[in-house]
Amino acid sequence: MTETKVRVGLLGCGVVGGSLVGLIESRGDDIAERTGLRLEIGPVAVRSLDKPRSVALDPGHFTTDTADVVDAPDVDVVVELIGGVDPAHDLVAKALANGKPVITGNKALLAADGAELFSLAHANGVDLLFEAAVAGGIPFIRPLRESLAGEQISRIMGIMNGTTNYILTRMTDDGADYEESLAEAKALGYAEEDPTADVDGHDAAAKAAIIASIAYGGHVVTDDVYTEGISHLTQTDIEVATKLGYVIKLLAVIESFGPDGVAVRVHPTMIPETHPLASVRDSFNAIFVEGAAVGDLMFYGRGAGGGPTASAVLGDLIDAATNKFKGTHASVFASTPAPIMPMEQLRSEFYLNLDVLDRPGALATVTGVLGSRGVSIRSMEQIGLGGEARLLFITHTAREADVRATLDDLRELEEVGQVNSVLRVMGA
Secondary structure, three states, X not given: OOOEEEEEEEEOOOHHHHHHHHHHHHHHXXXXXXXXXXXXXXXXXXXXXOOOOOOOOOHHHEEOOOHHHHOOOOOOEEEEOXXXXXXXXXXXXXXXXXXXXXXXXXXXXXXXXXXXXXXXXXXXXXXXXXXXXXXXXXXXXXXXXXXXXXXXXXXXXXXXXXXXXXXXXXXXXXXXXXXXXXXXXXXXXXXXXXXXXXXXXXXXXXXXHHHHHHHHOOEOOHHHOEEOOOOOOOHHHHHHHHHOOEEEEEEEEEEEOHHHOEEEEEEEEEEEOOOHHHHOOOOEEXXXXXXXXXXXXXXXXXXXXXXXXXXHHHHHHHHHHHHHHHOOOOOOOOOOEOOEOOHHHOEEEEEEEEEEEOOOOHHHHHHHHHHHOOOOEEEEEEEEEOOEEEEEEEEOOEEHHHHHHHHHHHHOOOOEEEEEEEEEEOOO
16 A cells, blocks of 8 residues: 655644654554555644653654744644643644644633634635544544434533542542542642642533534534532532432533523533443543434543543544545534523422421421422431431422522521532433
8 A cells, every 4th residue: 555644743742742642653554554644743842842751752853933833834734732722723723724634632722712713624625623622532523423413412411521520439439528539639640730620610611512512513612501510519418419329420411402502511410320420430531422313322431641632633633634635624513603501491300408497397498498489309308417407309300490599598598507509410
């Protein structure tokens, strides 16, 4: 087979970039034999030439001038691994305008500016591929946009952040509290020194926006995603969930409501311990798809890490290079904004944990408030706490707006000392 040389320019060479270089070096002969493409590492743009690197590249490959990558006539494909929106946006846009396919793992960039960049890629007849941006090493984007293109998908639920899943696993399996679990996640390299993007749900929200844009044909941005994190969860929440037969996970949930639009949200969720997502532990990720014809599917694997993420980048790199030399490209994103279903209109079951005065009539008063708002009780448990009682409710399916109004009413009651926790219950 005649080989076609493909010169690859890198923007950034951190953990993933270094792993990608290693994969290209170790798998190059096999890739060439199978595809006819001989991948070669070209210029690598980095912030500092003085930083020690374990990458097996001649120092001459490295440059601090990004133009050596995005403007170089001998670079065939650009891989963007610097992250963030600035300066990644301008660099990706310049590469696409120069007719170079781009591979990225940058979820923040795509969630913010995906429609613009995909329109630019289409206008220049090149690919902008991003398998690594959503689930690390899990191949999900290509199956979603190709294998499931004709499927009527009602809902996608996913554990899309390994940091938070590790924290919740430690809290569930070992009885650790939130702060202890977070400290251990940092020590193991699962969490950044500033973990806000992970634990507040923003990382998962960006991924959910990208998935929604592909699954339902309208562009969704991060600001469209309702987002809650896990920092308020306590060991009591974990223990109660376990006692009731549930597991708490930070889930991204993407649902279609037909002509009314799509709903995209990230929040801690109680799911039955029998649900497939309940068994996803530690830093693993998983995405659960509910389709009309195909039924239920789950994609599971490492959602982060140098090797798994670089593997996803490499797959996109081969795909983009093949398309470039065939004179074709993939169209992925819609440019028209998707209609967004307001969070207040969504419906689910809810778990409510509140402390009330332990005196006659208190329970009746509380349940009366729930009933007056149309929130019915599926199960209830009462735990004595000296002069107070803890009431644990799981409701039947209720509208979000009605539950929020109920909570406002409960907080005004003399009988209610504190509303401790409110979690949505899904997956039954």
